[in-house]
Amino acid sequence: MDCAGSVGSCGYKPRDFATQINLNTSNMWGIVKSIVDLCMKLKEGKYVLVKDPSKPQVRIYDVPQDAFDNDYVEEPLAEEDQVQPPAEDADGGEPNASMNDGEDKETKDEAA
Numbered sequence: 001m002d003c004a005g006s007v008g009s010c011g012y013k014p015r016d017f018a019t020q021i022n023l024n025t026s027n028m029w030g031i032v033k034s035i036v037d038l039c040m041k042l043k044e045g046k047y048v049l050v051k052d053p054s055k056p057q058v059r060i061y062d063v064p065q066d067a068f069d070n071d072y073v074e075e076p077l078a079e080e081d082q083v084q085p086p087a088e089d090a091d092g093g094e095p096n097a098s099m100n101d102g103e104d105k106e107t108k109d110e111a112a
Helices: 014-020 025-041 097-111
Strands: 002-004 009-011 046-052 057-063
Antiparallel strands (some): 046 057
């Protein structure tokens, strides 16, 4: 298990996660096959598969062919507007150490 405390998220290896949620892989592939078989019986078109979060139910909606088409062209952000990943120390230490140093100085000044 790989957890990030500040973000509040965890990553699991697929087999570990399957074990944790009591997933039966044979059952899982049976469900996928049933959904595919159902979709193959539908007329040709565009559909949305939606799982109701509060019920053990899946719905399939027929949507217009242009339902998810858009003419919007995304323009790249200018380099100064792009979010940069946090920099790490050469020692593999805390990211953005220079920012943390500044925060420490302010705390020390306030205490004095």
